[in-house]
Amino acid sequence: MTWRTSFGVIWRLLRPFTLTASIVPVLIGTGLAVSQRQFHVWLFVAFLAASVLIQAATNMFNEYFDYRRGLDSQEMVGIAGTIVHDGVAPAKVLAAAWVFIAASVLLGIYICASTSWWVALVGVLSMCVAYFYSGGPKPLAYTPFGELAASIAMGPVIVLLAYYVQTSEITSRAVVTSLPIGLLIGAILLGNNIRDMEQDRLGGRRTIAILMGRQKGRILFASVFAVAYVLVLTLIGTGALSVWALLVVLTIPSAVYVVRLYYRFTEPKQLHPAVKGTAKLLFQFGSLMFIGMLVGTWVPLAIR
Secondary structure (H helix, E strand, O other): OOHHHHHHHHHHHHOHHHHHHHHHHHHHHHHHHHOOOOOOHHHHHHHHHHHHHHHHHHHHHHHHHHHHOOOOOOOOOOOOOHHHHHOOOHHHHHHHHHHHHHHHHHHHHHHHHHOOOHHHHHHHHHHHHHHHOOOOOOOHHHOOOHHHHHHHHHOHHHHHHHHHHHHOOOOHHHHHHHHHHHHHHHHHHHHHHHHOHHHHHHOOOOOHHHHHOHHHHHHHHHHHHHHHHHHHHHHHHOOOOOHHHHHHHHHHHHHHHHHHHHHHOOOHHHHHHHHHHHHHHHHHHHHHHHHHHHHHHHHHHHHO
Protein backbone atom coordinates (compact mmCIF):
# COMPACT_ATOMS: atom_id res chain seq x y z
CA MET A 1 0.00 0.00 0.00
CA THR A 2 1.49 3.36 -1.08
CA TRP A 3 1.53 6.41 1.17
CA ARG A 4 -1.15 8.00 -1.00
CA THR A 5 -3.37 4.96 -0.61
CA SER A 6 -2.73 4.90 3.14
CA PHE A 7 -3.58 8.58 3.43
CA GLY A 8 -6.79 8.01 1.47
CA VAL A 9 -7.84 5.22 3.83
CA ILE A 10 -7.12 7.34 6.90
CA TRP A 11 -8.97 10.26 5.33
CA ARG A 12 -12.05 8.11 4.71
CA LEU A 13 -11.86 6.71 8.23
CA LEU A 14 -12.03 10.26 9.65
CA ARG A 15 -15.12 10.98 7.49
CA PRO A 16 -13.91 14.57 6.96
CA PHE A 17 -17.17 16.06 5.72
CA THR A 18 -18.81 15.18 9.06
CA LEU A 19 -16.17 17.12 11.01
CA THR A 20 -18.05 20.34 10.28
CA ALA A 21 -20.28 19.23 13.16
CA SER A 22 -17.35 19.61 15.57
CA ILE A 23 -15.83 22.76 14.05
CA VAL A 24 -18.90 24.99 13.65
CA PRO A 25 -20.13 24.83 17.29
CA VAL A 26 -16.67 25.90 18.50
CA LEU A 27 -16.69 28.83 16.07
CA ILE A 28 -20.13 29.96 17.24
CA GLY A 29 -19.30 29.71 20.95
CA THR A 30 -16.04 31.56 20.38
CA GLY A 31 -17.76 34.17 18.22
CA LEU A 32 -20.19 34.90 21.04
CA ALA A 33 -17.24 35.39 23.39
CA VAL A 34 -15.43 37.67 20.93
CA SER A 35 -18.56 39.82 20.71
CA GLN A 36 -18.01 40.43 24.42
CA ARG A 37 -14.35 41.29 23.78
CA GLN A 38 -13.06 38.04 25.28
CA PHE A 39 -10.76 35.68 23.41
CA HIS A 40 -7.93 33.37 24.52
CA VAL A 41 -6.22 31.96 21.45
CA TRP A 42 -4.66 28.84 22.98
CA LEU A 43 -7.88 27.84 24.71
CA PHE A 44 -9.62 28.20 21.34
CA VAL A 45 -7.01 26.06 19.56
CA ALA A 46 -7.07 23.38 22.28
CA PHE A 47 -10.84 23.25 22.43
CA LEU A 48 -11.21 23.09 18.65
CA ALA A 49 -8.66 20.27 18.43
CA ALA A 50 -10.35 18.33 21.27
CA SER A 51 -13.76 18.73 19.63
CA VAL A 52 -12.49 17.43 16.28
CA LEU A 53 -10.70 14.51 17.94
CA ILE A 54 -13.84 13.41 19.77
CA GLN A 55 -15.89 13.66 16.58
CA ALA A 56 -13.30 11.63 14.66
CA ALA A 57 -13.27 9.03 17.44
CA THR A 58 -17.07 8.85 17.28
CA ASN A 59 -16.81 8.11 13.56
CA MET A 60 -14.30 5.34 14.25
CA PHE A 61 -16.47 3.80 16.97
CA ASN A 62 -19.35 3.90 14.49
CA GLU A 63 -17.20 2.22 11.85
CA TYR A 64 -16.09 -0.53 14.23
CA PHE A 65 -19.44 -1.34 15.82
CA ASP A 66 -21.40 -1.19 12.56
CA TYR A 67 -18.96 -3.76 11.18
CA ARG A 68 -19.24 -5.96 14.28
CA ARG A 69 -23.03 -5.91 14.04
CA GLY A 70 -22.94 -6.77 10.33
CA LEU A 71 -24.47 -3.46 9.24
CA ASP A 72 -21.62 -2.54 6.86
CA SER A 73 -21.29 -4.40 3.57
CA GLN A 74 -19.55 -4.06 0.22
CA GLU A 75 -22.74 -2.55 -1.22
CA MET A 76 -22.97 0.28 1.34
CA VAL A 77 -22.91 3.88 0.14
CA GLY A 78 -20.94 6.72 1.71
CA ILE A 79 -17.51 7.50 3.01
CA ALA A 80 -17.71 4.92 5.83
CA GLY A 81 -16.69 1.29 5.41
CA THR A 82 -12.90 1.33 5.43
CA ILE A 83 -13.05 -2.06 7.13
CA VAL A 84 -15.14 -3.73 4.42
CA HIS A 85 -13.83 -1.71 1.46
CA ASP A 86 -10.17 -1.16 2.35
CA GLY A 87 -9.44 -4.19 4.52
CA VAL A 88 -8.44 -2.21 7.61
CA ALA A 89 -8.30 -4.48 10.65
CA PRO A 90 -11.25 -3.77 12.99
CA ALA A 91 -8.94 -3.81 16.03
CA LYS A 92 -6.84 -1.04 14.48
CA VAL A 93 -9.92 1.12 13.93
CA LEU A 94 -10.99 0.65 17.55
CA ALA A 95 -7.45 1.34 18.82
CA ALA A 96 -7.26 4.53 16.74
CA ALA A 97 -10.54 5.72 18.26
CA TRP A 98 -9.19 5.28 21.79
CA VAL A 99 -5.94 7.07 20.85
CA PHE A 100 -8.00 10.03 19.64
CA ILE A 101 -10.01 9.99 22.87
CA ALA A 102 -6.79 9.91 24.91
CA ALA A 103 -5.42 12.90 22.97
CA SER A 104 -8.64 14.83 23.61
CA VAL A 105 -8.34 14.04 27.33
CA LEU A 106 -4.85 15.55 27.43
CA LEU A 107 -6.15 18.69 25.77
CA GLY A 108 -9.07 18.66 28.21
CA ILE A 109 -6.70 18.65 31.18
CA TYR A 110 -5.05 21.81 29.84
CA ILE A 111 -8.45 23.45 29.26
CA CYS A 112 -9.70 22.53 32.74
CA ALA A 113 -6.50 23.70 34.43
CA SER A 114 -6.89 27.04 32.65
CA THR A 115 -10.62 27.45 33.34
CA SER A 116 -12.64 25.15 35.61
CA TRP A 117 -12.67 21.46 36.39
CA TRP A 118 -16.42 21.47 35.89
CA VAL A 119 -15.59 21.42 32.19
CA ALA A 120 -14.19 17.91 32.75
CA LEU A 121 -17.60 16.62 33.86
CA VAL A 122 -19.29 17.84 30.69
CA GLY A 123 -16.36 16.58 28.63
CA VAL A 124 -16.69 13.07 30.08
CA LEU A 125 -20.42 13.06 29.36
CA SER A 126 -19.67 14.09 25.76
CA MET A 127 -17.20 11.22 25.42
CA CYS A 128 -19.83 8.82 26.76
CA VAL A 129 -22.23 9.99 24.06
CA ALA A 130 -19.44 9.50 21.51
CA TYR A 131 -18.98 5.89 22.58
CA PHE A 132 -22.57 4.88 23.28
CA TYR A 133 -23.84 6.42 20.05
CA SER A 134 -22.62 3.25 18.33
CA GLY A 135 -21.31 1.07 21.18
CA GLY A 136 -22.82 -0.66 24.17
CA PRO A 137 -25.73 -3.10 24.34
CA LYS A 138 -28.27 -0.52 23.08
CA PRO A 139 -26.54 2.06 20.87
CA LEU A 140 -28.24 5.43 20.52
CA ALA A 141 -27.82 5.17 16.74
CA TYR A 142 -30.19 2.19 16.75
CA THR A 143 -32.97 4.12 18.51
CA PRO A 144 -35.18 7.12 17.59
CA PHE A 145 -33.04 9.27 19.92
CA GLY A 146 -29.76 9.25 17.99
CA GLU A 147 -30.36 12.56 16.21
CA LEU A 148 -31.58 14.24 19.40
CA ALA A 149 -28.61 13.06 21.48
CA ALA A 150 -26.07 14.09 18.85
CA SER A 151 -27.69 17.45 18.14
CA ILE A 152 -27.65 18.36 21.84
CA ALA A 153 -24.18 16.98 22.60
CA MET A 154 -22.59 18.51 19.51
CA GLY A 155 -24.74 21.62 19.24
CA PRO A 156 -25.65 23.47 22.44
CA VAL A 157 -23.17 21.56 24.61
CA ILE A 158 -20.11 22.35 22.47
CA VAL A 159 -21.25 25.92 21.74
CA LEU A 160 -21.78 26.63 25.44
CA LEU A 161 -18.50 24.96 26.45
CA ALA A 162 -16.58 26.93 23.83
CA TYR A 163 -18.25 30.09 25.14
CA TYR A 164 -17.62 29.16 28.78
CA VAL A 165 -13.90 28.46 28.41
CA GLN A 166 -13.53 31.98 27.00
CA THR A 167 -15.84 33.89 29.36
CA SER A 168 -16.34 31.67 32.46
CA GLU A 169 -20.10 32.14 32.21
CA ILE A 170 -23.22 30.83 30.46
CA THR A 171 -25.90 33.26 29.25
CA SER A 172 -29.40 32.85 27.87
CA ARG A 173 -28.20 34.54 24.67
CA ALA A 174 -25.57 31.83 24.21
CA VAL A 175 -28.12 29.08 24.87
CA VAL A 176 -30.61 30.34 22.27
CA THR A 177 -27.86 31.06 19.70
CA SER A 178 -26.69 27.46 19.99
CA LEU A 179 -30.08 26.05 18.97
CA PRO A 180 -29.94 26.53 15.17
CA ILE A 181 -26.50 24.91 15.15
CA GLY A 182 -27.81 21.91 17.05
CA LEU A 183 -30.74 21.63 14.64
CA LEU A 184 -28.49 21.56 11.58
CA ILE A 185 -26.20 18.97 13.18
CA GLY A 186 -29.26 16.83 13.85
CA ALA A 187 -30.25 17.34 10.19
CA ILE A 188 -26.99 15.73 9.04
CA LEU A 189 -27.81 12.57 10.98
CA LEU A 190 -31.47 12.65 9.97
CA GLY A 191 -30.49 12.98 6.31
CA ASN A 192 -27.99 10.15 6.68
CA ASN A 193 -30.67 7.94 8.23
CA ILE A 194 -33.19 8.79 5.49
CA ARG A 195 -30.58 7.74 2.92
CA ASP A 196 -29.81 4.47 4.73
CA MET A 197 -33.25 3.63 6.09
CA GLU A 198 -33.71 0.41 4.11
CA GLN A 199 -30.30 -0.96 5.05
CA ASP A 200 -30.76 0.23 8.66
CA ARG A 201 -34.12 -1.53 8.87
CA LEU A 202 -32.50 -4.80 7.82
CA GLY A 203 -29.78 -4.21 10.43
CA GLY A 204 -32.31 -3.87 13.25
CA ARG A 205 -32.19 -0.10 13.67
CA ARG A 206 -35.29 1.83 14.71
CA THR A 207 -34.29 5.37 13.73
CA ILE A 208 -36.74 8.25 13.61
CA ALA A 209 -36.64 8.06 9.79
CA ILE A 210 -37.74 4.42 9.89
CA LEU A 211 -40.48 5.05 12.45
CA MET A 212 -41.87 8.11 10.63
CA GLY A 213 -41.45 6.79 7.11
CA ARG A 214 -39.73 8.46 4.18
CA GLN A 215 -42.34 11.13 3.40
CA LYS A 216 -42.76 12.35 6.99
CA GLY A 217 -38.98 12.12 7.42
CA ARG A 218 -38.57 14.47 4.46
CA ILE A 219 -41.05 16.93 5.98
CA LEU A 220 -39.19 16.84 9.30
CA PHE A 221 -35.88 17.35 7.50
CA ALA A 222 -37.16 20.43 5.65
CA SER A 223 -38.81 21.76 8.82
CA VAL A 224 -35.52 21.60 10.73
CA PHE A 225 -33.92 23.88 8.14
CA ALA A 226 -36.84 26.31 8.28
CA VAL A 227 -36.77 26.51 12.08
CA ALA A 228 -32.99 27.14 12.06
CA TYR A 229 -33.42 30.18 9.80
CA VAL A 230 -36.41 31.47 11.78
CA LEU A 231 -34.39 31.25 14.99
CA VAL A 232 -31.57 33.33 13.51
CA LEU A 233 -34.04 35.96 12.29
CA THR A 234 -35.63 36.00 15.76
CA LEU A 235 -32.24 36.48 17.40
CA ILE A 236 -31.54 39.40 15.07
CA GLY A 237 -34.98 40.89 15.73
CA THR A 238 -34.49 40.77 19.49
CA GLY A 239 -30.99 42.23 19.28
CA ALA A 240 -29.25 39.06 20.47
CA LEU A 241 -27.35 38.99 17.17
CA SER A 242 -26.34 41.94 15.02
CA VAL A 243 -27.92 42.54 11.63
CA TRP A 244 -24.72 41.13 10.11
CA ALA A 245 -25.97 37.65 11.05
CA LEU A 246 -28.33 38.04 8.10
CA LEU A 247 -25.40 36.71 6.09
CA VAL A 248 -26.77 33.23 6.84
CA VAL A 249 -29.66 33.83 4.40
CA LEU A 250 -27.08 33.45 1.63
CA THR A 251 -27.18 29.72 2.37
CA ILE A 252 -30.94 29.38 1.70
CA PRO A 253 -30.43 28.32 -1.96
CA SER A 254 -28.15 25.51 -0.75
CA ALA A 255 -30.76 24.43 1.79
CA VAL A 256 -33.48 24.37 -0.89
CA TYR A 257 -31.22 22.35 -3.20
CA VAL A 258 -30.49 19.73 -0.52
CA VAL A 259 -34.17 19.38 0.45
CA ARG A 260 -35.12 18.93 -3.21
CA LEU A 261 -32.62 16.07 -3.52
CA TYR A 262 -34.37 14.22 -0.69
CA TYR A 263 -37.75 14.71 -2.36
CA ARG A 264 -36.44 13.71 -5.77
CA PHE A 265 -34.45 10.56 -4.98
CA THR A 266 -34.75 7.44 -2.84
CA GLU A 267 -31.68 5.43 -3.84
CA PRO A 268 -28.78 5.72 -1.33
CA LYS A 269 -26.22 6.38 -4.06
CA GLN A 270 -28.28 9.29 -5.36
CA LEU A 271 -28.87 10.68 -1.86
CA HIS A 272 -25.24 10.61 -0.71
CA PRO A 273 -24.54 14.06 -2.26
CA ALA A 274 -27.49 15.36 -0.22
CA VAL A 275 -25.93 14.07 3.02
CA LYS A 276 -22.62 15.74 2.15
CA GLY A 277 -24.53 18.83 1.08
CA THR A 278 -26.16 19.06 4.51
CA ALA A 279 -22.76 18.94 6.22
CA LYS A 280 -21.49 21.58 3.79
CA LEU A 281 -24.55 23.73 4.51
CA LEU A 282 -23.82 23.56 8.25
CA PHE A 283 -20.29 24.81 7.61
CA GLN A 284 -21.50 27.64 5.38
CA PHE A 285 -24.27 28.61 7.79
CA GLY A 286 -21.98 28.53 10.84
CA SER A 287 -19.10 30.31 9.13
CA LEU A 288 -21.33 33.15 7.93
CA MET A 289 -22.88 33.47 11.39
CA PHE A 290 -19.38 33.59 12.88
CA ILE A 291 -18.30 36.24 10.38
CA GLY A 292 -21.46 38.20 11.17
CA MET A 293 -20.56 38.14 14.86
CA LEU A 294 -17.03 39.39 14.18
CA VAL A 295 -18.17 42.16 11.82
CA GLY A 296 -20.94 43.14 14.23
CA THR A 297 -18.27 43.56 16.91
CA TRP A 298 -15.59 45.34 14.88
CA VAL A 299 -17.75 47.79 12.89
CA PRO A 300 -19.06 49.68 15.97
CA LEU A 301 -15.48 49.87 17.29
CA ALA A 302 -14.25 51.25 13.96
CA ILE A 303 -17.04 53.87 13.92
CA ARG A 304 -16.01 55.05 17.36
